[in-house]
Amino acid sequence: MELTNETIRQLANLARLEFNEEDTIQIRKDLExxxxxxxxxxxxxxxxxxxxxxxxxxTDVLREDIPAGSITREEGLYNAPDSNGTFFFVPKVIKKxxx
Numbered sequence: 001m002e003l004t005n006e007t008i009r010q011l012a013n014l015a016r017l018e019f020n021e022e023d024t025i026q027i028r029k030d031l032e033x034x035x036x037x038x039x040x041x042x043x044x045x046x047x048x049x050x051x052x053x054x055x056x057x058x059t060d061v062l063r064e065d066i067p068a069g070s071i072t073r074e075e076g077l078y079n080a081p082d083s084n085g086t087f088f089f090v091p092k093v094i095k096k097x098x099x
Contacts, residue, residue: 003028003035016094 008024008031019027073086082089 003031016096 005024005028008019008028012019012024012027077083077085077088080088
């Protein structure tokens, strides 16, 4: 697979990331290494190997659902860096760019 700077820009846009030209070069190198590794895996002989669906034979291991008490609103907001007494205030982390 060939990676171009345009492909990197499209991926960055989809991920809502911004890269300068130097970062774009490094990201391109890193992505090329990852793609090369995945392509290398395609060379392995997997004849007779069953697909792995789960890393463990344990499925749906759940704890017993026991109703328990909860903390009060005041206790929950006690260490909050910013609140109005009812809600947490958090900084905005995603800003949509105008295209």
